[in-house]
Amino acid sequence: MSHRFFVLRRLLAASSTCLLGAGTCLFLAPEAAAEPATPVGYPAGASATRYAGLAFDACSAPPLATIRAWNASPYRALGVYIGGVNRTCAQPQLTASWVVSVSTLKWRLLPIYKGLQPPCGARPTDAKISTDPATARAQGTTAAADAVTAAKALGMRPGSAFYNDIENYAQTDATCRTAVLSHLSAWTKELHRRGYLSGVYMNLNLGAKQLSDVFTSTSYARPDALWIARYDGIDSLKGWTGIADSRWAVHQRAKQYRGGHDETYGGVTVNIDTDRLDAPVATVAYTYSVTSATALNARTGPSTSYPVAKTYAPGSSLAVVCQAPGLKVGTTTVWDRLTDGSYVTDYYVSTPSNTGYSSPLPRCTYPYQVTASNGLTERSGPGASYAAVGSSPNGALAWVTCQRAGSTVGTTKVWDRLDNGHYVSDHYVASPSRTTYSKPVPRC
Known part of the structure; x- marks a missing residue:
């Protein structure tokens, strides 16, 4: 499509967001085609x-x-x-x-x-x-x-x-x-x-x-x-x-x-x-061991509903990059992300806590720059109808923890959950995809 039509679509999408949204809405101006914000291609097992x-x-x-x-x-x-x-x-x-x-x-x-x-x-x-x-x-x-x-x-x-x-x-x-x-x-x-x-x-x-x-x-x-x-x-x-x-x-x-x-x-x-x-x-990996009496399944996402990617024997060493929320297993909802991008429940890993997050492991996050030139409204849920609860200025890092479907903005239904619990439309974040989910960010 022509650049002029592309810009017009972004302007219309931003206007619709403001009309539908609750509370104060910042106008979302069109982003540059490439610079100044360029997408980060995080591989599996990455985290900031x-x-x-x-x-x-x-x-x-x-x-x-x-x-x-x-x-x-x-x-x-x-x-x-x-x-x-x-x-x-x-x-x-x-x-x-x-x-x-x-x-x-x-x-x-x-x-x-x-x-x-x-x-x-x-x-x-x-x-x-x-x-x-x-x-x-x-x-x-x-x-x-x-x-x-x-x-x-x-x-x-x-x-x-x-x-x-x-x-x-x-x-x-x-x-x-x-x-x-x-x-x-x-x-x-x-x-x-x-x-x-x-x-x-x-x-x-x-x-x-x-x-x-x-x-x-x-x-x-x-x-x-x-x-x-x-x-x-x-x-x-x-x-x-x-x-x-x-x-x-x-x-x-x-x-x-x-x-x-x-x-x-x-x-x-x-x-x-x-x-x-x-x-x-810097992000580094921390070594822990499997504490379960039977083999521990590593899965493609932080829940037992995800497919098994690999199995670790009791006592095996695990290279953990970060921790993320997921399905509760035993006493914890924490899942550990490994260097290959798979997840294991923290309940069966020798981290200091099996009820919550463990220092020095960071939370799993995937920062991308905000591309809305006049700032991006942060909302309480994944849609333009949710209350405005904050804003991110142009060029700020959106510290994304997961993505989920919500109301359509521009070319995408994807909304990004930030590490402060707020949501922003992925349409105005420099993630790799402008239309769908971006790997390796998990689903919320």
């Missing part, structure tokens, strides 16, 4: 993980003994440099077994990739992004692929967020600006294609504002999360100069608010930068 709280990053990943000592600290997340041609410090501790051990201690990991740097900034000795936009895009695609390879070797799962470290650069150089934005756009698109989330680290005044200036531009794919550097000693994730609070607004922000300094916990001193996070981080 997020962290809200204090974090620190150090040039080299600390030894496991240091992490144990720092359990006495207020921090529970740690930035680690997973790769990149301009990564400065050696990483002798950063191995797959280290990642497992640190995660088991209930720490979250913030993966940092320090690749090519702006052609008009960073250190003179750094390898630089090309000033040719096409080459800069190709380099961004290569960087994303390299980050995925490095993360996989460390045991970081699809659904993880990787943060591209872009250091300070001249703000008046238009050629340089285009190169950086082209590079980061390709970085985002390739990570999304492979099933990962895109993050960017920038100085607030020397990079981040330029990224914010193209937040709604159809020329560039928009990253899912923004991590700024601003050493003002203020850990707020709002009120950033030059960046509206409505941008990267829903668990999509981090701030490095204090630069290199020493801190000591458990008798161990580390030189760190200090961060405040409410953002996606």
